[in-house]
Every structure is written in structure tokens, then in C-alpha cells.
Amino acid sequence: MQSHGGLLPLGGPSSSLSFSRRLRSQLTLASFHASKASTRPRSLLLPVASAAFTVSDGELETRGFRVRRSSDDLDVAALNDVFARVGFPRRDPDRLRRALGHGSVVWVEEAKRGGGPGKPVAFARATGDGVFNAVVWDVVVEPSLQGMGLGRAVMERLVAELRHKGVSNIALYAEPRVVGFYRPLGFAADPDGIKGMVYSRKNQKKI
Numbered sequence: 001m002q003s004h005g006g007l008l009p010l011g012g013p014s015s016s017l018s019f020s021r022r023l024r025s026q027l028t029l030a031s032f033h034a035s036k037a038s039t040r041p042r043s044l045l046l047p048v049a050s051a052a053f054t055v056s057d058g059e060l061e062t063r064g065f066r067v068r069r070s071s072d073d074l075d076v077a078a079l080n081d082v083f084a085r086v087g088f089p090r091r092d093p094d095r096l097r098r099a100l101g102h103g104s105v106v107w108v109e110e111a112k113r114g115g116g117p118g119k120p121v122a123f124a125r126a127t128g129d130g131v132f133n134a135v136v137w138d139v140v141v142e143p144s145l146q147g148m149g150l151g152r153a154v155m156e157r158l159v160a161e162l163r164h165k166g167v168s169n170i171a172l173y174a175e176p177r178v179v180g181f182y183r184p185l186g187f188a189a190d191p192d193g194i195k196g197m198v199y200s201r202k203n204q205k206k207i
């Protein structure tokens, strides 16, 4: 495990997670319904900047990490490296850059000595209509830094940003082995019996 200024786990035990490349075959739809997850009226939701995160941006900074909320200077090659290290496919860099231009992005960079943009070590993004609905994608943490709270840190901030915009229907596709990661963040599998369905070309009749 890399050293980050004596970094301790950011809440929760360390875990070394393995995972499957088979994202499509065993997906579970998890939805976050803001209206059900919180009894607070929407108008009382805290602004993103002061939302109560498990670990504050300031605390992360003291541990050598900086939270970023724009993809403008995100190093997509370095993000692709993280994708590859967790078993996700690498994406075409230009298309990935274009995709990141749509929706919300939260990532954590390893603060670099002397400033300048550091490498992404944790990442999550969401796409949607910006008003009602959003879907979370590409939640990843650099393997050597998993189990320190960075995954939760990016997810808490992504959800807070969406809720701040008033987006109340937030969904994601989770591999079975990570359902337990999303549940404490407010996501439920099959709420009200709702099933996720994914378009599959395999099931299409050839025309």
C-alpha cells in the first residue's frame, strides 16, 4: 500500500478487493430515491459545500488527496490506467473525454508536490437529464488505495451534487460483489420490485 503522509483508512477496515470483468451478465439495478432516503423536505437539503460527508475535503487534503468536481484537467490516460487496473476496459481517450463532458464528475487526485494536477486515484460520474434522473457510472478506486474511504468519498459527493440540483431518482448498475458498498450510501436493489433491464444486442433478432 502506498504511503500518503501516514494515511489511515478513512473510516472502515482496509480491504483488498478483487472483481470481475463480467459487468454485463450479473448487473443489479440499485436506485437511490432521495425522497425515500431522507425525510427532510427538499428545501432543507444542505448545499453541497456544507453537506456532512464522512470525510471532509479538508481532511482528505491533509492526507494527500484533493477532491475535484470538474473533468477539465483530468488526465484521461491516467484514468484509463486505473480502469485497466480494476479490470474495466480502457476507453478511447477522445471518446472518454467527450463522455466526461456530459453530466457530473467527482474524482480525487493524489496531491502532487509543488502543485499541478495530480493523477486520479478515485472516480465516479453520473449522466442524466439534470433535473429528474441520473445514472452513476465508472465508480473506481486505485487498487492500492481501496478500503480507505475514497470510494465512499466520491460517491457521497456525487450524490450530494445531484441532490443539490434536485435530481431525486439516482440509479446505478452494481456487480453483486459491490452491492454492500452502495447500500449504506442509500442505494437499494429492486426498490418496489423495480427490475433493471439492459439493452443487449445478443437478444435482438437479426433484421
Ligand SMILES: CC(C)(COP(=O)(O)OP(=O)(O)OC[C@H]1O[C@@H](n2cnc3c(N)ncnc32)[C@H](O)[C@@H]1OP(=O)(O)O)[C@@H](O)C(=O)NCCC(=O)NCCS
Binding pocket: 011, 012, 013, 015, 017, 019, 086, 139, 140, 141, 142, 145, 146, 147, 148, 149, 150, 151, 152, 153, 173, 174, 175, 177, 178, 179, 180, 181
Ligand atoms: C467498489 C470500490 C469503488 C469501493 O471503493 P473503496 O474506496 O475501496 O471503498 P471505501 O473504502 O470507500 O468503503 C466504504 C465502505 O464500504 C465498504 N465496502 C467497500 N467495498 C465493499 C464491497 N465490495 N462490498 C461491501 N462493502 C464494501 C467498506 O468496508 C467501507 O465500510 P465501512 O463504512 O463499514 O468501513 C472499489 O473497491 C473499486 O474500485 N472496486 C473495483 C471497481 C468496481 O468494482 N467498481 C464498482 C462497479 S459497480
